[in-house]
Amino acid sequence: MIPDKERIALGRMQQRLRTSLVALLLPVLLLSAGCGSTARPTATALRGVALKEVRPAGDFTLTDHHGEPLQMQDLHGKVVALFFGYTHCPDICPLTMSVMSQAAAALGKDAEQVRFLFVTVDPERDSVGVLATYVARWDQVNVTGLTGSQEQLAPVYAQYNVAIEKVPKQNGGYAVNHSAQTWLIDQKGMMRAYLPMGASGEDLANDIRYLLKNP
Amino acid sequence: MRRYRWVMTLAVLAGLTAGCASTQQQPVEIRDAWVRPAAAGGETAGYFTIENHTKAPVTLTGIQSDWGDASMHQTVVENNGAMAKMMPVSSVEIPAVGQVTFTPGGYHVMIENLKGDLAPGEHVALSIRLEGGKSLSVTAVVQDQPGGHHH
Numbered sequence: 001m002i003p004d005k006e007r008i009a010l011g012r013m014q015q016r017l018r019t020s021l022v023a024l025l026l027p028v029l030l031l032s033a034g035c036g037s038t039a040r041p042t043a044t045a046l047r048g049v050a051l052k053e054v055r056p057a058g059d060f061t062l063t064d065h066h067g068e069p070l071q072m073q074d075l076h077g078k079v080v081a082l083f084f085g086y087t088h089c090p091d092i093c094p095l096t097m098s099v100m101s102q103a104a105a106a107l108g109k110d111a112e113q114v115r116f117l118f119v120t121v122d123p124e125r126d127s128v129g130v131l132a133t134y135v136a137r138w139d140q141v142n143v144t145g146l147t148g149s150q151e152q153l154a155p156v157y158a159q160y161n162v163a164i165e166k167v168p169k170q171n172g173g174y175a176v177n178h179s180a181q182t183w184l185i186d187q188k189g190m191m192r193a194y195l196p197m198g199a200s201g202e203d204l205a206n207d208i209r210y211l212l213k214n215p
Numbered sequence: 216m217r218r219y220r221w222v223m224t225l226a227v228l229a230g231l232t233a234g235c236a237s238t239q240q241q242p243v244e245i246r247d248a249w250v251r252p253a254a255a256g257g258e259t260a261g262y263f264t265i266e267n268h269t270k271a272p273v274t275l276t277g278i279q280s281d282w283g284d285a286s287m288h289q290t291v292v293e294n295n296g297a298m299a300k301m302m303p304v305s306s307v308e309i310p311a312v313g314q315v316t317f318t319p320g321g322y323h324v325m326i327e328n329l330k331g332d333l334a335p336g337e338h339v340a341l342s343i344r345l346e347g348g349k350s351l352s353v354t355a356v357v358q359d360q361p362g363g364h365h366h
Contacts, residue, residue, distance in 0.1 A: 049295060090260035091290050092299045094251050095319035098360055137252065137359065163298050171284070171328055173258075180292065180299035196295035198320055 043210035047203040048184060048195040057082075057185040058159025062119065062152060065131040065145035073189065078115045079211045080185040081204065084162045084178055086122035087134040092180050092197065093118075097138045099182075102201020104141035107208060113187075114208055116143040119156060121164050121178045123147050186211045242269045243309070243345065247362075248355035250324075250339045255332050258283075261324035261341065261355050262317045267309040274346035275307040275315075282339050283329040289322050301325070306346070318361070333357045 057080070061071045072080075081100065085093035097118070104111040118135065120126035126134075131145030147153075157164060165177040181194040184207055192211060195204055244266045253259035267273045278285045287304040307322060309315050317323050324341065333339065337357040344350045 088258060090251065090253075090258050090325055091288070091301060091319055091323050094260070094359070098319070161297070165298075165300075169327070173327070175301060177298060177300040179297055181296035194296075197292040197299055198296075 043206045043213065046193050046207050046210050048182075048193045048199060048207050050193045051191060054190050054192055057183070057189055057191040058156065060152075060156045060159065062146040062148040062156065063128060065128055065135055065147075067128045070144065070146060075115050075185075076189045077187050078113055079187055079208050080115045080117060080183075081208065082117045082119065082160070082183040082185065083180075084119050084121050084157070084160065085180070086120050086176050086178070087126050087130055088122065088173075089176065096180065096182065096197075097135075097141075097143065099199065099201045099204055100143060101138045101141040103204035103208065106202060106205035110209065110212060111141070113212055116141055117146055118143050119146045119153075121157070121162065122176050123150060123153055184208070184211060187215050240268055243267050243273050243351060245343065245351055245353040248341065248353045249358050249361060250326070250333060250355045252335050252337075252357050252359060253326075253329055253333045255329050257329055258325060258327040259329065259333055260288075260319070261285075261326060261339065262319065262361065263324075263341075263353060263355065264314055264316045265309055265343075266314040267311065270311050272311050273309045275309065275343060276305070276346050277344040278324050279342040279344070280324075280326055280339060282331065282333070283326045285324055285326045285341070287322065288325045290320050292320070335359065 057072060059072045061069050064070045081103075083093075083096050083100070085096060087093070100116045104114070104116070107114065118131075120131065126145070126147050128145075128147060131147060135143045135145045148156075156162075160179075160183060162179045163177075164179075167175045167177055169175060180197045182199070182204065183191060184193045184195065186192050193207060195207060245263050246266070248261065248263035250261040251259045265275065275287070278287055287307060288301045289304045290299060291302050292299045304322065307315060315322065326339075335357050339355045339357060341353050341355055342350050343353065
């Protein structure tokens with residue numbers, strides 16, 4: 001049996017508890033209402049590595065995964081995210097494709113102002129058809145696969161400091177060790193930064209937004 | 216006051232039972248296993264988290280799959296990505312009461328000379344050898360991204 005005094009105290013406590021609950025919940029509700037109306041996040045700084053000397057991105061013409069020529073200079077007006085890889089690459093390249101895919105999803109409509117490029121370091125196996133099948137695997141992002149002859153590709157690798165090391169395997173096949181940064185080129189065709197391996201889709205989206213805002 | 220004490224007791228009890236949900240825990244467990252899609256004849260990479268609940272380290276010494284030639288690799292990135300290499304790995308130690316995650320850009324299982332197409336949704340059985348002769352079986356789901364299946 002609870003004595004009367006205690007019962008009164010209990011009643012007061014319940015009331016106080018109710019009041020404090022409302023006091024606690026109200027700001028939370030107001031805050032979450034505020035969150036709903038916030039526009040897309042703004043990028044105030046690059047998360048990748050900014051180049052100390054901004055320079056024009058090397059121009060080249062290669063064949064895209066539809067078999068059409070693509071010239072780098074024609075992409076002025078867009079931000080370009082450029083990656084070198086190969087379709088037989090089991091780990092790093094699908095990871096970068098996923099990062100690009102997540103970035104495109106995060107960018108939403110802004111993704112229309114971006115060209116995502118995947119230049120092969122393995123032209124021997126990465127034909128136009130192979131590249132077409134490969135880029136189609138990531139349906140949330142529009143990545144253009146690019147290939148060419150060894151003679152066309154060698155100067156491109158040199159322009160973008162791409163190191164390539166063919167490693168023979170016991171089964172007669174080979175793997176290709178290669179540079180794995182994602183180069184970021186602004187709308188004027190200037191090389192501004194690169195994203196190191198390990199950067200997230202959110203990092204890439206941030207840096208693209210930054211370049212779109214700071215041309 | 217008594218009522219509140221009751222609520223507290225119940226809350227604590229509920230917390231405890233949730234924590235004890237997996238009473239039949241294995242000493243070494245593998246979870247969240249997945250493999251990237253790939254075509255027959257090609258190669259792919261597989262990932263998982265391995266948890267060691269014992270008080271001694273456990274060493275992973277190899278991986279097998281009926282789908283092709285499986286081996287352990289580690290991606291090593293030099294100078295922020297100036298060079299990315301895949302290095303073969305012969306053993307991986309899981310610390311006592313610890314875990315190691317095989318993840319894109321790090322440790323991975325490479326399966327080469329694939330005997331069939333690995334389409335999303337397909338299942339791949341992996342057999343993971345531990346030092347001392349034991350091995351663990353796990354079924355990996357074919358998918359393009361980590362996640363997507365929960366316990």
